[in-house]
Amino acid sequence: MKKNPLKLIIAALIISASLGIQSCSEDEYSIITIPAIGIAQDPGNFKGDIPSGQTVTLDPTQTYQLTGSVVIKNGGKLVIPAGTRIVATVGASAFVIVEQGGQLFANGTSGSPVLFTSSDKTAGSWGGIVVCGKAPINVGPSATSEIGNSMYGGTDTADTSGSLSFVRVEYAGAVYTGDKKFNGLSLFGVGNTTKVENVALVNGGDDGIQLYGGTVNVSNIVSLANDNNAFVWSEGWKGTASNIFTKRKADGTGNTGIKGMNNPNNQNAAPRSNPTIKNVTFIGGTTGEADAIQLKSGTYANLENVVISNWNTGVNLESDSTVAYFNGKKRMKDIFFDSNVTTKVSAKSSAGNNVAILDSTYIEKADATGAGNGIATPAWATGWSGLQ
Structure with a gap:
């Protein structure tokens, strides 16, 4: 019987395609190796600069020992995948700073957060995370960050410094110099295309999160058992904070839930701090600065759906x-x-004189949900943040 050459060609193509499909299917189960470049090459001694044009991607199967400062320079990028652990050695020299034009992408998941912690599990035993952007501030056209000594501020409201999502920062807040301390997360002039959501600041030696001007929006923030204030803003911050849960230490020590300021040296400085704060819960104590919310130095704000418990x-x-x-x-x-x-x-x-509170200064709501569950832990915060 004479064979048809065209049929043979078609059959060969089908077999080849089938083998290709099978090969692709098997490749899906292969292990992808992340090439270590730059400062990622020695996980036991993780420190140094990430220069312009370089993207350093960490390996989530490794634990990185943060032995000094990691500086993400203008044009550099640091990518930290879900599940990565970064363990800082003791002292203020161990910290991560994003300079203007640099970008940090730390993107975990609820089941596998990115963890920054310390080898010495005590408050204030290492620095923290500092991000410097190009968005407006009101202490000048630009300024130098009080921690990290990097420039911040400018005119770019939509500046991006990367993304922080499902990140937990523990035991930060070391003394930087004099009376200045690191916070868990410090955002200096950060723009509104920077993503900051599902971030927990836990057991810190100073403030949990502080925003120095800028236009960044933050959501799903936990500030838990920090030595000082839970959530602070100043220098003309204009953004939105939604789903915020803060709680003092178990012994009730600490300071305010929110400390909001415009400019301590000029209460009418422009741009004026004027954020929207909504869906928030503050669990406090009656020692120290025992205000759930302290608004001062010329700040404006709009507050909605707030739960306040156990404060003077x-x-x-x-x-x-x-x-x-x-x-x-x-x-x-x-x-x-x-x-x-x-x-x-x-x-x-x-001048420090008491002012009578007028009617309709605030509107109460007995069934306000705050961060989502009244005075109890909200569902979105359980697990990854350290809360159960």
Whole structure:
């Protein structure tokens, strides 16, 4: 029987395609090796600069010993995959800083967060994470960060410094110099295309998270058992903070839930701090600065869906311009003050005189949900953040 050459060619093509498909299927199960370049080549001595044009990607199967500063320079990128552990040695020399134009991509998952921790599991035993962007600030056209000594600020509201998602930072807050300490996460002039969500700042030696101007938006933030304030802003921050859960240490020590400021040296400096704060819960204590929310130095803000429990004062307003902005203006609404809050709202002028709180300064809501579950841990925060 004579064979048809065309049929033979078609049959050969089908067999070849089948083998190709089988080969691809098997490749899906192969292990992808991440090439170690630059400062990633020695996980036991992780430190140094990431220069312009270089992208360093860490291997999530490794544990990286942060033995000094990691500096992401303008044009450099550091990529930290889900599940990566970075363990800092003791001292202020161990920290991560993103300079203007650099980018940090630390993207974990709820089941496999990126973890920054310390070999000495005590508050303030290493530095922290510092990010410097090009968005507006009100202490000048630009400035030098008080920790890290890097330039920040500018005119680019949409500047991007990368992405932080499902990241937990533990035991940060070492003394940088003099009376200046690292925070868990410090955002200096960071722009609004930088992603900051699902970030936990735990057992720190100073503030949990602090924003120095900029336009960045943050969401799903846990600030837990830090020595100082849980959430701080100043220098003209204009952004949104949503789903924020803060809680003092088990012994009740610490300071404020929120400390919001404009500019301590010029309460009317522009751009003025004026964030939107919504869906937040503050669990506190009655020692130290026992205000759940302290708004001062000319800051504005709008607050919505707030739960406050176990504080001497729920909201403390200070400085003439801040008091004038809030007093009688309904800019704090859907607030639940637990029965253990001694004073719901108080106000003082710039001269330190008590100011009477006018009607409709705040609107209460008995069933406000705050960060999602009233005074209890919200579902979005369980597990990855250290909360159960």
